[in-house]
Amino acid sequence: MTKVLIIDDIPSFLHEVRGLLRNEFSVTICQSPIRGIRRALDDGVDLVVTTLVMREINGLEVIQRLRSRGFQGAIVMVTGFGDASTAQEATRLGATDYITRPLVAKELSSRLRRAIEKTEADAHSPLETIQEGIRTCEPKMVALLELAHIAADADSRILILGETGTGKELLAHAIHRYSRRSREPFVVINCAAIQENLLESELFGHEQGAFTGAIQSRIGRFEQAGSGTLFLDEIGEIPLSLQAKLLRVLQSGEFYRVGGNRKLHSQARIVAATNQDLNKRVDEGEFRADLFYSLNVVNLNLPPLRERPSDIPLLANFFLERFRDKTDKPKKFSSDAISVLKRYNWPGNIRELEHLVERSIILVQKPIIEAADLPSQVRAAADLKSDFNSEFEVDTGLPFHIAKDRFEQAYFRSIVERAGGNYSLAARMAGIERTAFFRKAKKVLSTT
Numbered sequence: 001m002t003k004v005l006i007i008d009d010i011p012s013f014l015h016e017v018r019g020l021l022r023n024e025f026s027v028t029i030c031q032s033p034i035r036g037i038r039r040a041l042d043d044g045v046d047l048v049v050t051t052l053v054m055r056e057i058n059g060l061e062v063i064q065r066l067r068s069r070g071f072q073g074a075i076v077m078v079t080g081f082g083d084a085s086t087a088q089e090a091t092r093l094g095a096t097d098y099i100t101r102p103l104v105a106k107e108l109s110s111r112l113r114r115a116i117e118k119t120e121a122d123a124h125s126p127l128e129t130i131q132e133g134i135r136t137c138e139p140k141m142v143a144l145l146e147l148a149h150i151a152a153d154a155d156s157r158i159l160i161l162g163e164t165g166t167g168k169e170l171l172a173h174a175i176h177r178y179s180r181r182s183r184e185p186f187v188v189i190n191c192a193a194i195q196e197n198l199l200e201s202e203l204f205g206h207e208q209g210a211f212t213g214a215i216q217s218r219i220g221r222f223e224q225a226g227s228g229t230l231f232l233d234e235i236g237e238i239p240l241s242l243q244a245k246l247l248r249v250l251q252s253g254e255f256y257r258v259g260g261n262r263k264l265h266s267q268a269r270i271v272a273a274t275n276q277d278l279n280k281r282v283d284e285g286e287f288r289a290d291l292f293y294s295l296n297v298v299n300l301n302l303p304p305l306r307e308r309p310s311d312i313p314l315l316a317n318f319f320l321e322r323f324r325d326k327t328d329k330p331k332k333f334s335s336d337a338i339s340v341l342k343r344y345n346w347p348g349n350i351r352e353l354e355h356l357v358e359r360s361i362i363l364v365q366k367p368i369i370e371a372a373d374l375p376s377q378v379r380a381a382a383d384l385k386s387d388f389n390s391e392f393e394v395d396t397g398l399p400f401h402i403a404k405d406r407f408e409q410a411y412f413r414s415i416v417e418r419a420g421g422n423y424s425l426a427a428r429m430a431g432i433e434r435t436a437f438f439r440k441a442k443k444v445l446s447t448t
């Protein structure tokens with residue numbers, strides 16, 4: 001039965017509507033819009049009916065929050081105070097329909113049924129843009145998403161490149177959703193997270209008794225994916241011994257379960273991702289060139305967050321909105337805080353920003369998150385960047401090797417100072433592995 005959730009803070013209205021609908025739908029009611037939003041997202045609700053005027057937050061905000069958190073069902077707004085501009089605003093924010101009171105049982109249920117049908121039809125019609133769910137306002141990202149959209153539709157193999165946390169998996173999932181295979185499974189395997197000797201069986205499955213511990217036969221990710229999409233994350237980590245087997249599936253679709261002799265066929269589309277320089281791995285003999293070419297039909301290179309400065313406030317506010325419910329407090333970043341965030345260099349990219357926002361929501365007990373509330377290493381690295389930019393002059397009158405030495409000395413001196421002499425913190429701020437940082441700092445600073 002279709003699940004309908006009604007949100008309003010007036011109990012008599014909730015009971016009235018429930019009475020009108022209960023024969024046709026499975027109806028739940030909620031007096032708090034904030035709790036209602038959570039319930040709609042968690043309980044697989046098909047349709048939300050919300051009123052406009054409520055004390056906690058109004059109906060327009062309910063619609064906006066539901067849509068920004070990915071609610072896919074229908075939303076119908078009911079009001080007695082409606083005018084054309086409210087209806088327009090509700091639709092712009094993602095409402096499926098808008099009904100004014102008084103409510104008549106027959107009309108109400110037929111409008112709700114139509115809203116559900118419309119939502120289902122929209123879900124199955126070709127989607128307009130792959131960008132939905134991937135927030136960006138950077139022109140180079142928009143161009144990349146346009147290319148991803150074309151490639152998704154063309155069913156070609158795709159290799160996604162990008163540093164950790166830049167959104168490779170999110171993009172792979174979007175490609176699947178916007179492809180003709182969207183109704184089939186989307187299966188992920190992280191090649192770096194699985195021990196080398198287990199990876200083959202994870203990918204291709206195994207037969208009973210194939211190795212010690214193989215008590216029963218099991219299908220692998222290729223079989224799980226069927227005609228859907230198989231996302232091979234961290235493909236650069238796949239051992240050479242398995243690369244030939246993977247290449248064979250890519251070329252002929254054929255594979256065997258470990259310990260099996262029945263030839264199986266894969267129809268899955270492959271999307272792979274890595275944060276490594278695969279060209280370099282090929283040159284070093286660590287990655288097969290033929291496998292690389294086979295995966296790299298379309299290449300999507302996600303830029304790091306520090307190269308997408310205008311996405312920083314956009315994403316910070318997006319995550320604020322997403323996490324805000326946890327405490328229900330209105331919060332925003334001050335402009336100074338945003339300017340610190342924009343100067344920081346984000347080695348962990350969008351994932352790091354997401355965690356910073358979540359932490360700020362929990363720890364900052366005020367409506368506005370100020371620069372001083374941000375983690376010290378973020379503030380320190382951001383300060384360093386502004387000081388350093390103004391303090392370091394490029395002198396093209398010097399030979400390159402001398403200019404480079406001077407730059408390194410100034411950089412290491414400045415960053416160690418900024419970290420209060422704490423080399424581990426300085427290494428983190430510089431985005432250099434600790435031991436490598438110690439070694440380099442010792443060498444550079446001993447020559448000053």
Ligand SMILES: Nc1ncnc2c1ncn2[C@@H]1O[C@H](COP(=O)(O)OP(=O)(O)OP(=O)(O)O)[C@@H](O)[C@H]1O
Pocket residue numbers: 133134135136162163164165166167168169170171233275315350351354
């Ligand atoms: N453009 C974006 N808009 C909104 N959220 C994003 C965006 N890009 C990434 N994220 C979020 O950032 C987090 C990290 O993204 P994701 O896991 O896709 O990165 P990744 O590149 O696959 O990371 P890794 O290399 O570590 O596997 C996720 O929570 C994701 O939803």
